Amino acid sequence: MAKIVVIVGSVRSERNGIKVAKWIVSKLEEKGHSVSLVDPVELDLPLLDKMYKEMESPSEKLQQLQKIIKEADGYMPITPEYNHSISSALKNTLDYFLEEYFFKPSAIVSYSVGSFGGVTAGNHLRQVLAEMGTLAISSQFPISKVHEVFDDDGKLLDNNYEQRISRFLDEFEWYVSALSKKRESGTPY
Incomplete structure (x- = not known):
């Protein structure tokens, strides 16, 4: 269990x-993983002024978030596509930390109301994650016309996504396992 x-x-x-995220959380939990959902709405983080490591007395919420990020084996950001990029809320949340992400994999889930499922935002996010030390797996999980895929309560309406998510999660789990084992023997720095 990761x-x-x-x-x-x-x-x-x-x-x-949030509908996408809750569905992803349920899929990961079905596979036996311990999952933490980080929601910027609940965190109410200010625009980044100092990274966590630069703060003298971070808030309780930020301390809890740092612990969750640091103890994680992998990350799955859920990105919308805003003007062919990721949202400022996602970037702000990610940027509070750096070393906590090192040598752990990430897997990108993107979505949009259009036909391309946020792949442009996902490609941009891939560059950001690489710079942060949490390389994204090669596969991306785009969700096109997201408003037609989930109902108002977040229930999946398109069962094609059930088939697609399985392979995506299998790949992510492989990287989580491989990098966890490698981290046990040490990291370059």
């Missing part, structure tokens, strides 16, 4: 990302 952090990328009032 510790996985799912990070919601949207703070909009009628956001689809």
Whole structure:
């Protein structure tokens, strides 16, 4: 069982990302993982001024978030596509930390109301995650026309996604396992 952090990328009032995130959490829990859901709405983080490691007295919420991020074996950010990129809320949440992410894999889930499922945002996020030391697996999980895939309660309406998620999670689990074993024997720095 791995510790996985799912990070919601949207703070909009009628956001689809929370539906996607809760479904992803349920899929990971079905596979026996311990999952933490990080929701920027609940965190209410200010715009980044100092990284966690630079703060003299971080808030209780930020201390708890740092512990979750540090203890994780892998990360799964859920990104909307805003103007061909990721949301500022997701970037702000990610940027509070750095070393906590090192040598752990990530897997990108993207979505949009259009036909391409946020792949452009996912590609941009891949660059950000690489720079942060949490390389994304080669597969991406785009969800096109997200408003037609989930109902208002977050129930999956398109069973094609059930088939697709299995292979995506299998790949992610492989990387989580491989890098966990490698971290046990040490890291380059």
